[in-house]
Amino acid sequence: MPPTVVHTLAELPMGQRCILDHLELPEDIARRLMELGFLPGNEVIPARRAPGGGPRIFRVDGSEVALRHETAARVFIRRDPESDLVVLP
Amino acid sequence: MSSCHGGAPRTNLLPNPAIPLPRAAHDHPIIVAIVGPPNSGKSTLFNRLTGLRQKVANFPGVTVEHRMGKAKLKDEQEVFLVDLPGVYSLHPRAEDEQVTHDVLKGERPDFPKPDAVILILDSTNLGRNLVLAAPILSLGMPTLILLNMADDLALRGGKVDVAALSAELNSPVALVSATKGTGIDRVQQFLLATAAKLSTVALPRVELPVLQDVPKCRQWAAKLGVRASYKAPSPPLWTRRLDTVFLHPIAGPVIFAAVVIAVFQSIFSWAQPAMEGLKQAVAASGHWMTSVLPDTPFRSLLIDGVWSGVGAVVVFLPQILLLFLFIGILEDSGYLARAALIADRTMAKFGLQGKSFIPLLSSYACAVPAVMATRVIENKRDRIATIMIAPLMTCSARLPVYTLLIAAFVPNIPILRGVLYLPAATMLSLYVLGFLAALFTARMLKSTILKSQRSSFVLEMPPYRWPTLRSLALRLIDRAKIFLTRAGTVILLVAISIWVLAHLPLQHGKTPPLEHSYAGMVGKGVEPAIKPLGFNWKIGIGLITSLAAREVIVGTLGTIYGIEGDEPSEGLQKAVRKDLSPAGAVALLIFFAFAMQCFSTIAIVKRETGGWKWPIFQFSYMLALAYSGSWIAYRLASHFLT
Numbered sequence: 001m002p003p004t005v006v007h008t009l010a011e012l013p014m015g016q017r018c019i020l021d022h023l024e025l026p027e028d029i030a031r032r033l034m035e036l037g038f039l040p041g042n043e044v045i046p047a048r049r050a051p052g053g054g055p056r057i058f059r060v061d062g063s064e065v066a067l068r069h070e071t072a073a074r075v076f077i078r079r080d081p082e083s084d085l086v087v088l089p
Numbered sequence: 090m091s092s093c094h095g096g097a098p099r100t101n102l103l104p105n106p107a108i109p110l111p112r113a114a115h116d117h118p119i120i121v122a123i124v125g126p127p128n129s130g131k132s133t134l135f136n137r138l139t140g141l142r143q144k145v146a147n148f149p150g151v152t153v154e155h156r157m158g159k160a161k162l163k164d165e166q167e168v169f170l171v172d173l174p175g176v177y178s179l180h181p182r183a184e185d186e187q188v189t190h191d192v193l194k195g196e197r198p199d200f201p202k203p204d205a206v207i208l209i210l211d212s213t214n215l216g217r218n219l220v221l222a223a224p225i226l227s228l229g230m231p232t233l234i235l236l237n238m239a240d241d242l243a244l245r246g247g248k249v250d251v252a253a254l255s256a257e258l259n260s261p262v263a264l265v266s267a268t269k270g271t272g273i274d275r276v277q278q279f280l281l282a283t284a285a286k287l288s289t290v291a292l293p294r295v296e297l298p299v300l301q302d303v304p305k306c307r308q309w310a311a312k313l314g315v316r317a318s319y320k321a322p323s324p325p326l327w328t329r330r331l332d333t334v335f336l337h338p339i340a341g342p343v344i345f346a347a348v349v350i351a352v353f354q355s356i357f358s359w360a361q362p363a364m365e366g367l368k369q370a371v372a373a374s375g376h377w378m379t380s381v382l383p384d385t386p387f388r389s390l391l392i393d394g395v396w397s398g399v400g401a402v403v404v405f406l407p408q409i410l411l412l413f414l415f416i417g418i419l420e421d422s423g424y425l426a427r428a429a430l431i432a433d434r435t436m437a438k439f440g441l442q443g444k445s446f447i448p449l450l451s452s453y454a455c456a457v458p459a460v461m462a463t464r465v466i467e468n469k470r471d472r473i474a475t476i477m478i479a480p481l482m483t484c485s486a487r488l489p490v491y492t493l494l495i496a497a498f499v500p501n502i503p504i505l506r507g508v509l510y511l512p513a514a515t516m517l518s519l520y521v522l523g524f525l526a527a528l529f530t531a532r533m534l535k536s537t538i539l540k541s542q543r544s545s546f547v548l549e550m551p552p553y554r555w556p557t558l559r560s561l562a563l564r565l566i567d568r569a570k571i572f573l574t575r576a577g578t579v580i581l582l583v584a585i586s587i588w589v590l591a592h593l594p595l596q597h598g599k600t601p602p603l604e605h606s607y608a609g610m611v612g613k614g615v616e617p618a619i620k621p622l623g624f625n626w627k628i629g630i631g632l633i634t635s636l637a638a639r640e641v642i643v644g645t646l647g648t649i650y651g652i653e654g655d656e657p658s659e660g661l662q663k664a665v666r667k668d669l670s671p672a673g674a675v676a677l678l679i680f681f682a683f684a685m686q687c688f689s690t691i692a693i694v695k696r697e698t699g700g701w702k703w704p705i706f707q708f709s710y711m712l713a714l715a716y717s718g719s720w721i722a723y724r725l726a727s728h729f730l731t
Contacts, residue, residue, distance in 0.1 A: 054434035
């Protein structure tokens, strides 16, 4: 599969591992996200989508956190150099 | 259990049990604060330590709820525990965190500085949870660190060297399971030591981050994790399996709907025997008292006023407890977070977000805790919109009214091939009606006076857990206490006043017919206003008293008919049927669905929104909605129900 250029968490396909780069969000939301594990350098995987296309659940720092599309679109990522599609249980 | 778990850390902190503890602590009570991130098991631990010796309160001036309770120690000593709001950090940003911060620093004039802290963390995600240890340990207070969910950690193959962590932090650390009670003796020891003023403070060996921002604290926590040989457990497989089902594109929403329907159906079928039993007990004891007591006005007050008034409301206790039981199960099991996720898309259409779903669901039980639960919503305008619509959701105080009217007017016939019975279906549609009115109101508010940018929705999905009997039982006892207190105060007072007003003024030294009593005059006074809705003056008396609280109308009608009924055994349902046409009953149901008849809610909205503006707006809006809604319903129903 040819690697596509992905910039934000919102564009990341399900099960694709990535490394978080930075957040471009208002301070209070950014802080809450960081407290939940969305820190630069941490690994993030989109794991599940709410039924009917609502927010997505991301696996990050040992827990699962739901974010809406527009929030995920402000979370910038870089590809994990050894990234592969992770098979989700 | 991991083999490295053992060897009580820092035994020098423990009082020698052979030495009697000094009693010097009695000049001021010993207070220990329980702190931890959300979902770390704070409340479970608190409940385990305090049992029934606890009460919910709010910090004066702010609306952050906390629980205070007494823990009884072995030596008859008592330590006060305070369960502070769950926080991820001590950065004073949100109201909750500000309170936790100020209490721990001793900066609240109305609350004494705690003597020690119990920091409870989720051991299955220790890396992230330890982040909170940095600001807490920086406070320089004696701190016990509990690594909770030890059973889960062991089961999923995780490990941590407690002794090493304790040595690094220079504070006692223990692996516990708050639900099972394992390791709790360690907490008792800590509390004893604190009571004896033997707990000491020492700074952690791993230097605390100077600048306590999240990345720095997380790095510090990671370093600690390595030194304590923390091995993270394997992922929670069952949670993932369950999510595959509960969040399935098709099965998820179907299960969601099924859960809601099952809850309502069972409230009506399961609670029925208990309610019948209570009803008969109230009636039988009334008869018994009538036969024993001499025929005096006092007997009439006691039986017709108090007994039928309060009794009419008390019979609803089983139903209300059952509803709280279901909400408790949904909340404790972790399903509620999934429900919020499923609801987010729909809520977004109405200008709200998934987090509004949690307070809205609690308002099915009671709007008061629901309004307080809106604190999870960070966006101010979203929060006010949620507060505005919460009382439109069908709270448990409406249940007595709905049940009475439905039982009196709706025949018990099966519909949809016996899946539902008509009474349950009627009840369900009233719930739907309230819900739709709430969504409509939200949409309207959010596109006019509460317009804001689409807000964010950030929600952690907790692992699924079995709700414990203990925590559910404590909730129910709490609720039963509140309900019975209300029955014993507000409703009792109204029942007595109604009895008095219905017996005065005396005519030729005798009590007047109800119509000519003060109560009757008031009812007659409002009759012109409510006649277009199909209500007569007796219902009018009930409506006026129900301004205090919705269920009061049942007590009032109980009192009125208790006085009026020639046949004392005449049931309330039968009596209501005489006074209300079927169309009037429909209108009354609609009125109760929309009107804001609850002093407690008005008070809490005033406090939460910081003024009279919003509660006044809310009250007027809901009254207008109720009046016009029941007028339309009466017209339509008169047309069809004849």
